[in-house]
Amino acid sequence: MDAIGVVEQLSLIKAKKWEVRKISDEHSCSSPVITQDHVNLGYVYISKNILALVESDPSISIPTIIAxxxxxxxxxxxxxxxxxxxxKAIEDLHGNWEQSYHDLPKLLNSMTIFLNGFVIEKQTRPLYNQQGEMVHDYVxxxxxxWIFKPCINGLKYCKPIVQVDGTFLYGKYKGTLLVVVAQDGNNKIFPxxxxxxxxxTTDA
Incomplete structure (x- = not known):
């Protein structure tokens, strides 16, 4: 902010004493500090500020959060x-990655019980620690x-051609989501x- 006014200036004179002087010339009071980050503005505090934004739009961009x-x-x-x-906001809303994977078997088992005709096949492998030793009682x-009953029922109304499409998972634990799709009588994609x-991979 440009202004013309009187500014007190503290200067050290030769006698090693401080002297207060007045400057009446045109000067600028602009400060770049407000446009910079603040050490006390931590990510935990920020996560609480943007919690509602992330809940309404999980794909919200980082520049939007900064703004x-x-x-x-x-x-x-x-x-x-x-x-x-x-x-942190995503974790507060939906839990962390470790807990989500830990809860996955229970979720799949519940779907088997409550979704009629739901078919699930899961594979696990031994768990090893950082020293290469197998961790017992854990996989x-x-x-x-998995496949849903409506998908099984609707397959007979689709054209006799299927395709496999995939997309990468971008979370903490990588992987690929594969979907087998067909085309129905209205030329619509049917999962x-x-x-x-x-x-x-060939094995997968």
Whole structure:
């Protein structure tokens, strides 16, 4: 902010004494500090500020979060801090990755009980620690395959051609979501089978 006024200036004179002087010339009072990050503006605090935004739009971009904090707090946070805040908000809303994978067998078993005709096939593998030793009484998620009863019933009305499409999982634990699709009588895509595997490999 440009202004013309009187500014007190503290200067050290030769006698090693401080002297207060007045400057009446035109000067600028602009400060770049407000546009920078703030050390006390932590990602945990930011995550609580953006919790509602992430809940309504989980795909919200990091630049949008940065702009939001700038408008509310007056500081431009770093990209990394905004990213960490978003991950914390997602964890507060949906739980962390470890707990989600731990709850996966219970979720699949519940679907088997309550969804008529639901078919599930899951594979696990031994769990090893960082020293390469097998961890007993624990297994690691490997692959899962599932299909819904309406998909089975609708397959007979589809054209006799199926395709496999896949998309990468971008979470903490990588993998690939595979979907077998067909085309119905209205030329619409009809999903049939779903699977999560390590990649589009021959074994998978």
């Amino acid at each position: 939001r904090i700038k408008s509310v707090e007056g500081y431009t946070i770093s990209y990394r801090k905004a990213w960490m805040a978003k991950q 690691q998620f490997h692959r899962v395959f 049939i089978v779903f699977a999560i595997v390590e990649g589009e």
